[in-house]
Amino acid sequence: xxxxxRRKKSRFWTACYTNREGRQLKRSTKTxxxxxxxxxxxxxxxxxxxxxxGAITTIQLRKVLSDVSERxxxxxxxxxxxxxxxxxxxxGIGARNRVATIERYGKTKRLFLESLxxxxxxxxxxxxxxxxxxxxxxxxxxxxxxQTAIIDLKTINTxxxxxxxxxxxxxxxxxxxxxxxxxxxxxxxxxxxxxQKMLNAVxxxxxxxxxxxxYFIGARLSDCVHMKWENIHPEQGVIIYHQQKxxxxxxxxxxxxxxEHLKYISAFGTTGLLCPKLSTxxxxxxxxxxxxxxxxxxxxxxxxxxxxxxxxxNFTKRTFHSLRHSFNSALANAGISEEVRMKLTGHSxxxxxxxxxxxxxxxxxxxxxxxxxxGAR
Numbered sequence: 001x002x003x004x005x006r007r008k009k010s011r012f013w014t015a016c017y018t019n020r021e022g023r024q025l026k027r028s029t030k031t032x033x034x035x036x037x038x039x040x041x042x043x044x045x046x047x048x049x050x051x052x053x054g055a056i057t058t059i060q061l062r063k064v065l066s067d068v069s070e071r072x073x074x075x076x077x078x079x080x081x082x083x084x085x086x087x088x089x090x091x092g093i094g095a096r097n098r099v100a101t102i103e104r105y106g107k108t109k110r111l112f113l114e115s116l117x118x119x120x121x122x123x124x125x126x127x128x129x130x131x132x133x134x135x136x137x138x139x140x141x142x143x144x145x146x147q148t149a150i151i152d153l154k155t156i157n158t159x160x161x162x163x164x165x166x167x168x169x170x171x172x173x174x175x176x177x178x179x180x181x182x183x184x185x186x187x188x189x190x191x192x193x194x195x196q197k198m199l200n201a202v203x204x205x206x207x208x209x210x211x212x213x214x215y216f217i218g219a220r221l222s223d224c225v226h227m228k229w230e231n232i233h234p235e236q237g238v239i240i241y242h243q244q245k246x247x248x249x250x251x252x253x254x255x256x257x258x259x260e261h262l263k264y265i266s267a268f269g270t271t272g273l274l275c276p277k278l279s280t281x282x283x284x285x286x287x288x289x290x291x292x293x294x295x296x297x298x299x300x301x302x303x304x305x306x307x308x309x310x311x312x313x314n315f316t317k318r319t320f321h322s323l324r325h326s327f328n329s330a331l332a333n334a335g336i337s338e339e340v341r342m343k344l345t346g347h348s349x350x351x352x353x354x355x356x357x358x359x360x361x362x363x364x365x366x367x368x369x370x371x372x373x374x375g376a377r
Contacts, residue, residue: 214323
């Protein structure tokens, strides 16, 4: 018969019970409540008897122990299935992320569950690093670029890092998996003259606003298209906005061309969105903003520079995001310090800012002139 004792120098009761092999075992109940401790001891012995008779499986054992935990502590030990957990995670973060982000997370979740197969219905505690590695390898075998696979892995990592923090799993299985090497394709920039050609080739005025903001403010497409008049501060001569991607507040002094353009369009109203028509469009798809910008580039007689990507898709080197690269690079070529450029672009690290810096050959050659000459020989 199971019993309990209290050892010296311990405030917890110890369960004394007989295991399936007939041995007497002692285990701490981790509780100071005598009644609860006795319940734990009796359940431990009952489970051992059932296991000895071959009448209990791992799942049933987990259920028995979970029932005990729930009765005594009010907390269940049963972990949700992988699918149920990921659905709950996605639902929980829905209010804190953009629709596009949730859609991307949802796609990754679906692909991961497909990779797991039947294991998607097993407890989330059963996941191993091997399951994560299998998913990663399957993604790479489909021909996606390493950067795409890395983003998928980071999404899964975010989900299971939460499970670890909540105590649902002991350790995040993604942490043990090595990320693939990312040899990302590089963007190309637009020159000042090329930006002028694009401004002349736009189909309507709102595109001029977007291109000017991309080139003279260095904002991302999503930030440009959702810019409002309330972000404009003419008395200070600045534009202040929060980046949708990072949430970081960025203040950029307005360039002369931006000021003149805003004066012109202010005749049509100074409330709400600056680009109300384009703000209703998504970035992707045949009729999305990215393709719309590409058509402007071609109409301006410029080369969008489409090449074979690292994955199965082609990669366009000159997109709207290239305007952000152009903004940072133009400042660098003009001798503006990296610290100032980081403030204007909202970059948090020098490494990231360097990825956006494309120095012109004239600047590089000018740097070489700073090296001293040898004396006469």
